[in-house]
Amino acid sequence: xxVQNTGEQKGAGLPGIGESARSEKQGAKVExxxxxxxxxxxxxxxxxxxxxxxxxxxxxxxxxxxxxxRVARHLALPPSKVYGVATFYNQFRFQARGTYNVQVCxxxxxxxxxxxxVLDAAKRALKIETGETTRDGMFSLEVVACIGACGLAPVIxxxxxxxxxxxxxxxxxxxxxxxxxxxx
Amino acid sequence: MNAASETRRDGELxxxxxxxxxxxxxxxxxxxxxxxxxxxxxxxxxxxxxRPTVFVGTGTCGLGAGAGKTLAAxxxxxxxRGVDGDVVEVGCIGLCAxxxxxxxxxxxxxxxxxxxxxxxxxAEVVGGTLDxxxxxxxxxxxxxxxxxxPWDGIPAQGEHPFFRPQKRWVLKNCGIIDPAxxxxxxxxxxxxxxxxxxxxxxxxxxxxxxxxxxxxxxxGGGFPAASKWRTALNSPGDRKYLxxxxxxxxxxxxxxxxxxxxxxxxxxxxxxxxxYAIGAxxxxxxxxxxxxxxxxxxxxxxxxxxxxGFIGGDILGSGVDLEIAVKQGAGAFVCGEETALLNSIxxxxxxxxxxxxxxxxxxxxxxxxxxxxxxxLANLPGLVxxxxxxxxxxxxxxxxxxxxxxxxxxxxxxGLVEVPMGTTLREIVYAVGGGxxxxxxxxxxxxxxxxxxxxxxxxxxxxVDYESLKAVGAMMGSGGLVVMDETTCMVDLAKFFMDFxxxxxxxxxIPCREGTRRMLEILQRITRSRRNEHDSDxxxxxxxxxxxxxxxxxxxxxxxxxxxxxxxxxxxxxLRWFREEYEEHVxxxxxxxxxxxxxxxxxxxxxxxxxxxxCARNCPTAAILGAPRSPxxxxxxxxxxxxxxxxxxxxxxxxxx
Numbered sequence: 001x002x003v004q005n006t007g008e009q010k011g012a013g014l015p016g017i018g019e020s021a022r023s024e025k026q027g028a029k030v031e032x033x034x035x036x037x038x039x040x041x042x043x044x045x046x047x048x049x050x051x052x053x054x055x056x057x058x059x060x061x062x063x064x065x066x067x068x069x070r071v072a073r074h075l076a077l078p079p080s081k082v083y084g085v086a087t088f089y090n091q092f093r094f095q096a097r098g099t100y101n102v103q104v105c106x107x108x109x110x111x112x113x114x115x116x117x118v119l120d121a122a123k124r125a126l127k128i129e130t131g132e133t134t135r136d137g138m139f140s141l142e143v144v145a146c147i148g149a150c151g152l153a154p155v156i157x158x159x160x161x162x163x164x165x166x167x168x169x170x171x172x173x174x175x176x177x178x179x180x181x182x183x184x
Numbered sequence: 185m186n187a188a189s190e191t192r193r194d195g196e197l198x199x200x201x202x203x204x205x206x207x208x209x210x211x212x213x214x215x216x217x218x219x220x221x222x223x224x225x226x227x228x229x230x231x232x233x234x235r236p237t238v239f240v241g242t243g244t245c246g247l248g249a250g251a252g253k254t255l256a257a258x259x260x261x262x263x264x265r266g267v268d269g270d271v272v273e274v275g276c277i278g279l280c281a282x283x284x285x286x287x288x289x290x291x292x293x294x295x296x297x298x299x300x301x302x303x304x305x306x307a308e309v310v311g312g313t314l315d316x317x318x319x320x321x322x323x324x325x326x327x328x329x330x331x332x333x334p335w336d337g338i339p340a341q342g343e344h345p346f347f348r349p350q351k352r353w354v355l356k357n358c359g360i361i362d363p364a365x366x367x368x369x370x371x372x373x374x375x376x377x378x379x380x381x382x383x384x385x386x387x388x389x390x391x392x393x394x395x396x397x398x399x400x401x402x403x404g405g406g407f408p409a410a411s412k413w414r415t416a417l418n419s420p421g422d423r424k425y426l427x428x429x430x431x432x433x434x435x436x437x438x439x440x441x442x443x444x445x446x447x448x449x450x451x452x453x454x455x456x457x458x459x460y461a462i463g464a465x466x467x468x469x470x471x472x473x474x475x476x477x478x479x480x481x482x483x484x485x486x487x488x489x490x491x492x493g494f495i496g497g498d499i500l501g502s503g504v505d506l507e508i509a510v511k512q513g514a515g516a517f518v519c520g521e522e523t524a525l526l527n528s529i530x531x532x533x534x535x536x537x538x539x540x541x542x543x544x545x546x547x548x549x550x551x552x553x554x555x556x557x558x559x560x561l562a563n564l565p566g567l568v569x570x571x572x573x574x575x576x577x578x579x580x581x582x583x584x585x586x587x588x589x590x591x592x593x594x595x596x597x598x599g600l601v602e603v604p605m606g607t608t609l610r611e612i613v614y615a616v617g618g619g620x621x622x623x624x625x626x627x628x629x630x631x632x633x634x635x636x637x638x639x640x641x642x643x644x645x646x647x648v649d650y651e652s653l654k655a656v657g658a659m660m661g662s663g664g665l666v667v668m669d670e671t672t673c674m675v676d677l678a679k680f681f682m683d684f685x686x687x688x689x690x691x692x693x694i695p696c697r698e699g700t701r702r703m704l705e706i707l708q709r710i711t712r713s714r715r716n717e718h719d720s721d722x723x724x725x726x727x728x729x730x731x732x733x734x735x736x737x738x739x740x741x742x743x744x745x746x747x748x749x750x751x752x753x754x755x756x757x758x759l760r761w762f763r764e765e766y767e768e769h770v771x772x773x774x775x776x777x778x779x780x781x782x783x784x785x786x787x788x789x790x791x792x793x794x795x796x797x798x799c800a801r802n803c804p805t806a807a808i809l810g811a812p813r814s815p816x817x818x819x820x821x822x823x824x825x826x827x828x829x830x831x832x833x834x835x836x837x838x839x840x841x
Contacts, residue, residue: 047549049531050514054473088533088690090515091473107435108630108666109592111680145517145684148438148475149245150592150664151280151599160476162248164283 033059034067038074049075053086062093090145098133098140100178102126103157107146114168115154119143121168122156125175138182139175197224197367203493206379207500228371232292232331236269238262238310239287239295241359243276243445244477245438249283250302257306258286267314275446277359278600279346280592282324285359288313294334295327297341346597349615351578351604353586354562358446358600363481366488369449375494377568378456382502387417390461394564397572398584403429403520403557404635404661405746406583406650412554415544416462419552424464427548427555428455429525430471430478433517434633435684436664439588440558442600444471444478447562448485454561456494456506457568462554465505470525473512482510517634517688520662521745522555523547524690535692536745557662559588579605583649593630593666596621603648610644613667624669628761632661634681635750637757638674657757659750673779674762675769679707681754689748696748699739703755706732710769713782713825729770733759784825784840790815792837799829799838 037055041048049071056067063086072079086092104119123129126139133140149155152164156174163174201221204210210218230237240246240255255273262269277285282299288310289295296318298309305322312319320337325344328334341347352358361368369375381390395410416424428451432440444451451469459467471479486508489495497505516534518524523537526548547553563585567575576584583605589612592598596618603612609629613619620626628638637658639646646656653660668677686700706728709721717725736752743749759766768774775783788799788808795813800806807823810816818829830838 046531047529050528051512054512054514085531085533088516092514106684108633108664108680109436109598111435111677112593112666112668112672144474145433145515145688146435146437146474147244148432148441148472149248149280150436150438150590150666151245152248152283153592153598155248162244164245164248 030060030064031066034070038070041074044075046075046077049077049082049085050089053082053092057092062096064094095131096133096137099138099182100158100175101140101142102175103142103144103147104130105147105149105153105155105157106143107148107150107153109150110146110154113153117168118154118156118166118171121171122175125172138179197221197228197370199492202370203500206376208379208383225371228368230289230295231329233270233289234291236267236291236314237272237289238269239272239274239289241276241283241285242273243359243442244475245276245280246283246285247477251284253303254284254286254301254306257303258310261306261310265311265314272362273364274360275358275363276442276600277446278355278442278602279324279597280599281597285324286310288318290314292331292333294329294332296335296338297324297326298322299324345618346599346601346616349607349611350602351586352602353566353578354443354450354559354588355446355600355602356566357450358442361447363446363448364484366449366485366492369447373569374449374565375453375492377565378453378460378494379500381457381568382460382499382504387461387463388414390457390568391417393568393572394461397567397575398579399560399563399567399575400583400650401557402559402563402587402660402663404632404659406660409556409560412544413458413462415542416464416552416554419545421552423466423549423551424462425548425551425553426455426459426462426464426467427522427525427529427553428467428469428558428561429520429522429555430469430475430558431513431520431525432472432475432558432662433513433520433688434635434662434664436590436592436630436633436666437662438590439600439663441472441475441478443558443562443588444475445481448478448481449489450562450565451482451558452485452489452495452508454564455508456499457564458554458556458561459506460504462552464554465507467506467508468511468529468548469508470511470513470519470529473514479510479512486510516690517684518690518745518747521747523745525555526553533690535690536747538744559663580647580649582651587648587660587663589663589665591617591665591667594620594624594669594672595667605649606647608645608647609639612648612665613644617667620667620669624671627668627670627672628674630666630668630677630754631664632659632753633664634685635659635747635753636661636664637753638668638677638761639757640761643761657753657760659753671777671779673775673777674758674765675707675711675775676777676779678755678758679704679711682707682751685747685751685754689751693742693744693748695739695742696744696751699735699743700751703732703735703739703752706735707755710766711775711780711782714773715821715824716782725770729766778840781827782825784827785820786818786823786825786827786829787839787841788816788818788829789837789839790817792835794835794837796834798832798834802828802832804828 068082069079072082106115130141130143154166156163156166201217238258242251284301285299286301287295287297301309308319309322323338325341326338328340391410391414399409400406430440455467511529513519519528519534521536524534528534543553579585586602586604588602591601601616628640630638643656646652650660682704686704689696691697709725736756739752740749793815797812800808805822805824807819808816
């Protein structure tokens with residue numbers, strides 16, 4: 001049961017290494033969306049940094065090197081400061097997420113009800129570690145401190161859709177249902 | 185009244201009348217208009233309904249249990265049966281174990297609550313009730329009231345064991361009203377406390393009122409709210425801020441989420457009162473991004489309050505201004521600490537600041553700032569409306585009012601409970617929670633999240649109040665209450681919390697950053713099996729145990745912020761009450777709860793094994809030997825205690841000790 005201490009939360013890799021080779025067309029589209037986000041914050045100060053990063057991540061799926069530099073330029077901040085903030089918070093990712101983002105809750109109530117085994121089962125089913133994305137880009141696995149649905153522990157959430165009282169042996173079935181959803 | 189307002193959709197409040205009542209501008213000649221307003225309010229409060237009304241609880245926990253499908257099924261059922269009825273989405277009433285919950289109210293009858301209503305039960309529950317025969321096994325309780333005929337054989341809500349010991353003050357509306365509609369909050373007397381405050385009280389008088397009531401911060405520390413406010417009120421500054429701390433990062437706590445999802449206007453009204461008391465014209469709600477539904481509800485509520493003129497410039501003609509903005513947290517536990525939270529709002533890394541200066545003197549952007557927890561603020565409307573004496577009448581000598589707890593873990597009725605201060609933990613666990621399920625023995629209750637502690641059976645009669653919880657090594661914290669039974673290992677639990685804390689430590693001060701890491705390593709060594717130890721590991725194991733308490737003391741004394749200072753609490757409190765479990769791990773290398781798998785020894789019961797060799801084939805270290813169709817055995821030196829053989833065996837032949 002050696003699940004702890006593997007950087008469950010923050011293990012999103014180093015900034016900037018997550019840019020996959022995207023076609024230029026896609027790149028331009030993403031750039032357009034970043035400009036759109038920034039245009040919503042004209043003349044913004046430092047206190048808008050976190051909301052802007054959140055919106056950029058929403059639009060882009062993760063924070064790429066270019067987008068961080070672009071945000072830094074917009075706010076007239078050194079990029080190091082922007083990276084400093086982005087790496088501090090668990091919410092920000094520097095790697096693209098899968099189509100389905102699987103969040104396993106590791107709150108106290110879930111722990112007491114056996115969420116460590118649930119996390120293990122998810123890792124086994126997807127054959128990835130936390131913070132990683134499957135090769136086909138369909139699933140990514142993430143650990144969250146507490147989703148706040150302790151009454152239904154143990155809980156996992158797939159793209160924000162909650163599954164309550166998940167026994168370890170049910171995990172593979174739940175994930176498969178999403179796979180089928182894509183195939184259909 | 186003009187013709188347009190006559191055709192108003194059922195259940196909307198006439199605005200001008202409502203505003204006139206709130207600002208105290210009604211005259212004797214207005215009697216007809218006031219009567220019309222009261223009729224509309226009565227309809228919105230649903231003292232009685234004109235059409236059959238179905239309420240579906242669609243909070244996060246309800247949706248998790250399948251309330252989305254239930255809602256669709258209810259709508260379909262009403263459509264196919266051609267029933268002219270209303271479907272209302274409400275927040276969480278707190279009985280999470282019975283989600284998804286559906287209430288049905290027929291004209292002239294009491295509102296009935298049902299639990300465990302998934303989509304397939306809708307026909308039975310809603311259809312049955314429409315036909316006049318609600319299924320008794322699904323019915324939980326009914327809301328009795330004048331003019332509403334009760335149903336036979338179903339207890340009233342106050343009689344239900346979950347609700348009987350509770351006193352719902354903050355959660356009054358949760359699960360009862362539609363949180364997306366300000367009209368329903370107003371109909372229950374909402375915003376009248378705020379309107380009266382700005383009309384009749386000066387800011388120092390509000391501070392006095394809250395001081396007389398004895399309201400203390402519900403976020404953990406229990407600092408008297410009024411004295412903090414007074415400092416901010418008296419601090420010079422052209423601008424002052426109020427910040428609502430809704431960054432509920434404690435694992436095992438979800439009270440704030442339920443309040444924001446189920447009754448967002450109560451929070452906004454509380455914020456408006458607090459902002460007025462300290463002279464702030466700008467307020468922030470710092471809420472976790474992990475609560476998408478709560479964030480959406482909050483935005484919606486702020487828009488509605490603004491359109492009614494409860495937020496904005498010159499509120500209700502009083503000359504008071506207030507703007508409320510929402511800031512979403514980005515997933516850092518330490519941002520629950522108030523100075524770290526301020527840094528986060530300013531767009532910096534969420535690290536605490538040294539104090540003094542206290543935020544009440546120099547906080548957000550260097551201006552006087554008050555940071556209060558959601559529950560503290562949500563207490564205010566009721567406190568102001570009911571008066572200081574009514575509030576102070578509830579509770580113990582030092583702790584007044586009620587406290588909301590999120591009851592979870594190994595307990596029959598998990599959920600959100602609000603009890604008066606002075607209630608014993610035993611009453612919460614056994615009377616409200618219904619005790620430990622599956623006939624297991626109760627072991628401990630963990631209170632206060634990572635900063636709190638565990639309380640054993642022998643101290644279950646401790647009452648809920650700030651001082652007595654501190655005396656047994658725990659703290660009120662934000663109110664997570666996790667029940668544990670005999671299958672929970674206390675060393676493993678301490679390890680879980682230390683792992684959480686060392687990961688979430690912001691890294692600013694050394695005692696917390698390095699110390700919690702070292703504490704985690706010591707606990708990991710205790711729970712590691714001898715076969716995975718190398719070199720001087722065994723020596724370090726003993727050395728670590730010897731230093732564990734001293735290290736904890738240093739962290740408590742020298743950390744910068746409250747989180748660091750309370751970080752060793754989970755270890756210290758388990759060590760205090762469950763020392764024998766630690767000793768068993770250290771000396772006997774045994775885990776009585778069976779949670780530390782590394783300390784288990786696996787063997788195969790020859791009488792049960794039929795030699796199918798399934799275990800041998802699946803053993804990752806080839807530690808299981810034996811000829812096919814004859815009993816197998818485990819080679820102890822090779823076994824890594826992964827438990828795979830026990831999972832695979834179909835004959836229950838793997839014995840664990």
